[in-house]
Amino acid sequence: MKKTILPLFLILAMSCSKEIPVHKNVHKSFDERAKYLVSLMTLEEKVSQMSYESPEIARLEIPEYNWWNECLHGVARAGIATVFPQAIGMGAMWDKDQMFKVATAVSDEARAKHHEFASRGKRGIYQGLTYWTPNINIFRDPRWGRGMETYGEDPYLTGELAVQYIKGLQGDDTNYFKLIATAKHFVVHSGPEIDRHRFNATPTPFDMLNTYSPHFEKVIKEAGVYSVMCAYNSYNGLPCCGNTELNDLLRNDWGFNGYIVSDCWAIVDFYNKDAHAVTETQQEAAAMAVKAGTDLNCGSTYPALVEAVKKGHITEEELNVSVERLIVARLRLGLFAPKGAVKFENISYDVVDSENHRLLALETARKSLVLLKNENNLLPLSKNVKKVAVIGPNSNDLEVLLGNYNGYPSNPITPLNGIIQKLPNAEVNYAVGCKTAKGLPIFEVVPSAVLFTDESLKENGLNAEYFSNLECEGNPLYTQIDDNVDFTWRTTSPFEDIKYDQFSARWTGYISVPKTGKYALGGEAFSGMKLYLNDSLIVAREDVHHPKKEYEYVTLKANIPYKIKLEYKQNNTDYAIMKFLWEAPNDSLEKEAIQLAKESDVIILCMGLSPLLEGEEMKVKVDGFSGGDRLDVKLPATQTELMKKLQKLGKPMVLVLLNGSAVAINWENEHIPAIIEAWYPGQAGGTAIADVIFGDYNPAGRLPLTFYKDINDIPAFSDYNMKGKTYRYFKGNPLYQFGYGLSFTTFEYSNFNVPSSIETNKELLVSVEVTNTGNVAGEEVVQLYATKVIDDGFNPTRNLVGFKRLFLKVGETKTVNFKVVPKQLASVDENYVQVVNNEVLQFSVGGSQPNEELDTVQKVITKEVQLIGGAYLINN
Template sequence: MERPKVTRKLRIALALLASSAWAPPTSAQTAAPDKLGDPSATPEQRARDVIARMTLDEKAHQLGHTAPAIPRLGVPQYNWWNEGLHGVARAGIATVFPQAIGMAASWDAPLLHQVGDTIATEFRAKYLERRHPDGGSDFYRGLTVWSPNINIFRDPRWGRGQETYGEDPYLAGRLGIAFITGLQGNDSKFLKTVATSKHFAVHSGPESNRHREDVHPTPHDLEDTYLPAFRATVTEGRVESIMCVYNAVNGVPGCASSFLMEERLRRNWGFKGYVVSDCGAAANIYREDALHYTKTAVEGVALGFKAGMDLICGDYRNNMTTEPENIVAAVKSGQLPEAVVDRSLQRLFEARIRLGLFDPQLPFPDITARDYDTAKHRALSRKMAEASMVLLKNQGDLLPIKSEPKTIAVIGPNADSFDALVGNYYGTPSKPVTVLDGIRARYPRAKILHVPGTGLIGRAEIPVPDDVLCVDAGCTTRGLKVEFFNGTNLEGAVTETKTVPNARFEWLGDRETSARWTGTLVAPETGDYGFRFASENGYRVWVGDKLVVDEWGVGDAPSILSGNIPLEKGRKYPLRVEGFQRGQRSNQQLLWSPESAGGEQAIAAAKQADLVVFVGGLSARIEGEEMKVKARGFAGGDRTSLDLPAPQQQLLERVNATGKPLVLVLMNGSALGVNWADAHVPAIVEAWYPGGEGGHAVAGLLAGDFSPAGRLPVTFYKSAGQLPSFSDYRMAGRTYRYFTGEPLYPFGHGLSYTRFRYRAPRLSNARVGADGKVTVSVEISNTGARDGDEVAQLYVSHPGTAGAPVRALERFERVRLKRGETRRVDFELDARALSVVDAEGVRRLVPGRADLWIGGGQPVRRPGLPAAAGVAAQIAVTAGAVLPK
């Protein structure tokens, strides 16, 4: 007789039943909890007490991201998985700030700290909104935030680079600290939320190989580039959590590396918090199709916990879960000491206690369940979006627009794109403002002509019109039949059936639902048609007997995968569309791209206009995390080319040929090699993925409502040909620190509507000893015609010193200066700022000359690019020293 299948959900349910209040008592269940709910006891005492009362099975279940309740001990369920990269993500309506790479372009640590604090407020509000009666939380409704991503954006081809603070270790560290301290708050007793520095360590693509990749950074690169930002967020930011990586480092899986988690993290840096695995990374330790470092799951789990991992995030999307039974088996077999399990539980429960989750009264009582997506928070999102805008080029001072144009043509695939606002790992803005929306609001009297003209990587996609759809084969009734199901797999009984005009639906509520639309499509013209179902989750489309596109996905936002099929005019084709929703967001709609959806209408609009704004670039549907994209220049979420996608480039050249004043607005999460545009388009704006208020920020920049002051946190190379192989983790030839070629736009570059002058550099000491301490002062004047911000950047170089980068950013400050105002800015340097890393990975202060540059960008020149204002100075380092790891 076949044994019934015992699912993971059933095992958890049985475990909960066994631990319920009326379950037969065991030796570990005889006493009521004494200290867990006692605010007078220390977090250490409270955690130790509840752990001592748990059975081994209960302990094992608490070590996964879906920790079940233990009612008899007063422990509610808790889901550790919460995303907050640039706002509360995947929990419905929330304030959406610019994507992380955009916020990095602000070079404004105090403003980012304010953003982090606001996001923490919204996490508290979301927790209260759906808090269980016993204090428990669901998916994406907890207070442990898996952000920020402080990996180094070493190569612009990496699809997830948009999540980072750029390519520089110092910039990433300072911005990471600002965000973390905002998230965690400054209360002496309670954490507002728990922040997580991820992904530790040495992780930046390729996405296609991340579960199998074994990277071997040189000792120099490890200490010089890959670890400093993590070190800063631990030693200075006091981050409470670290996430270990999918990949292996020097032959050892990151989530099984005692070198990373014990030696570096805890011993060298003094980390006191907990380490969570990336989702599925613990399974990578033993999976045959991953790193396969151990032969069995039990052995792999034991190795991970002994090495310093404390919490396993499973990956339900890819069936990469790690069962609690493996932990129990590891303990019972002697491979995992129970004391190691208790050590991890101690760290985890102390974090929950410090969040106030077991106190009779929750901390931060002024925060209510409605304190998200407020007008104040949206205003902050707009402020950050404005701060992130980078003016790359402004030939002939085309910008700001001098007088209101009578007719503005807004062209390009991102002009009215929600995707281009939010990037990846995002929430749902209640009132998203696209660039088209922003221009309409800023110029209410102008005639606005909007024509996409092209898609991101193919023809322009438009909604399939209602009048080509029929419920029946004979087309006697317009519309489609739709069937709804509970769950995401179109299984079980149909919950609702009705006739609707089209395959479009606005998903409402926090649920898992799927739907199937069926009917007949009548082709209006003969030709080749592309089909896609715009959705936040998976989809499939059949036309006739052909499965045109299958992007059923894994539960997060899919790519913009589409499929083509030839259709004949007047012919009737059976149509079937399937889609599902998981979570609280999604407006779904059937799109197609007929051959007639070309650029002719866009050219006609441009010819009528006084000003043309071309809004192009990328979106998180074509650059991102493990995704399907079928287009030249893209692979698995990463890119193989830095060029503007060919359909956009072709349309841009045609629009430019009309001779009308043209502004190119780029919306993307990584560098684009827009060489042709740099040579031919008079004004170029880098807007990133600017968040829910992004359209207002772009329109305000064009109109001159503020002077742009964003600076590039990454190098814009001319092409991928200037870079080493994507899979090569050596830093030679990468980032501004080790790149010796000519960039298109250098790291730190950004233009303004006013002018700045640097003068009178002063050093507190021209010669410094082993402590390296020196104060560098400079006067900055706004010599232009309007108020504006300047980003003062201090770079250090060590000519002739082995292991030293070309130059390295060591200090920066964003300064607000009124027209005609002069201000002295002071930068304090120390031994670490003046140090270099040798070939063995030892950080040293080396006697010799250190050259300083303080300016509005790097001291580099490129034909056609204005040189950054700045001044130089020199320091003599008179003594050597070895610095701590």
């Protein structure tokens, strides 16, 4: 065959035709590629990419993308995942290394899930790589329902832990992110929940610099967090998502170069007359937010930007800045990346819920537990105990393992199950004993015995209809009689030919009860649910893509048939739940618990709070709780009243608290010999609790927040002035102080090496030796504090400036070193700048804070250091 020789110009032309487009050219910077890609978009296409549900732009090969995802303590709302302790529990570990391990495991599962979703063409909510985690707001008041999502009340502890969590999420590649983390909610945000859409936070400059902003600055400068979520509330008169002052602080002062996302539907508050109401229209609100640096809208307002440009509220060039930031983020997550360029794409799906991750969840739960009291060394209990009574509403409740913003474990272990597994040769019995709080139901699945297919009440069960659409429309594909409604579908569907992630179901029939009384009727659903009683809608669950119990109290008369209709909608998720729940009248809860306790050798109480009472903007119908927040810090009276009666029996008692915020357990602290704080401990919580109670693990957690004795000890919840709140400003004696926690062993501190003086612009190097002087190996949390000798009334009295969790064998000694930088010792002066002044500071090291009026197991060593050399101005 004769060889064809092509002319040179044709060869060149063919070469040019194969030239890689700028946005796909890996030799170009991400900024150059994003700028070019955005230049190809129409105005409408640009605006479409600025909402969390970003549609496909097929002509530019940009796939659909949903920016909304959560991984507060494990991959959330996306099917089976490893569930670690709620964030406040991870804060109680005081362990930076463990935080990084947890985040690495979480991001492994997140990457694996994303690629599995994408392989099936699924790009919806909770299926992307941009995660709205962590919540690093300061838990300044124990009444705040969302405080459980934070790492506690101290900005230094919060910042140090958040840096590690963010690094673990975002990965170690210099070009591509493993995930993108989001620090939220910027900046002064911590309740009350009922006012968050209209509240105007006006912190003093002292509090802004000392408390509300340092940890945000830290995660930007030290962790490189690539996304920040602005808060619902206003800051100094302007909504945070429309506040140029906050954008300037982030970008100009701290060097933030990522993107800002609004909290969900926060920009609606700009023009909502019941909220901030700072603009008249959606167009003005959207323009205001973008001009203030809010690049991405979780909500429905930004589509109005097309009209806003046409009306002159904002220019297309101003929009380009935001769109380019968002495209850079997607490029750095792997959009248009050559095959093999993003190493995280190779993470196998079998990492999800793997044995290693389950063990890590157990280790993390153990580390989060705080031993608050152990009178006469009651703990650990002997495993040879014969009869154990496990009593309390939190003993066997999955809800209190998971907290909120949670995933779904394959094998969760409640405290009851953990104790049963720990004692195979003992008789372990359980009684609820009381409600968590008066008015909160104790839910059970409605039994088949009270459900009937028709009004004749002859056949038990409900008529079930299953549809391939979302609205129970048309003829059902399947009909059958279900005994009751208690379903969990995990990437499966009720029938093979119905899509597992897009179907609906309807159950109809009658309910007839044997006893007249007040019943709670409701359900738990993922995604949407409606419950009708005698054709009246009594419970509606919106399609919000995460399960939650909804209910209503109704009076039912004995032996009367009541018509029931229950509808369920499953919309684009990999995990489906539908449970028809009730609470039937029961006057014997307390009697059952007391009788059980009388027959037992030891009583283990599982009390506390519930995610059904505390959380984000909730409709709570229980006295003492409002909108997800608490009105008091006491343990609900139902629980204390029961414990007082049980205590009179004279049996050994152990109290395990499961809750997301501090509780005033004054009576319990005086009368119950052993108390453990377990938080919302995640999937392995029950095993971890049993390990501590029976001596297979030596606890070392420390409180990340102050437990006050009374709500009147602190200022009003709505007061954002820090005076009188948290250990840094509180002048009274708490029930348990920040940093408090006991061990089964003892530690001794010696050779505290700290200079007597240091120049104000120099780092302070500190060392101390720690020895395990007890009979059990264990971990110690070494804490270093700086306390002002002269309190100026504006700056914190005391600051945590260093901490280290370490393991020590019996008799072992280790040296711990700390480096304290000048900024950690700075005060805010009358000009509102941070300055290190000539003054005397007391440095204290030990297993707790120094406090002469509170008993401490460990000896705390304190030495004075003179700062010299003149005022040193901190340059941010």
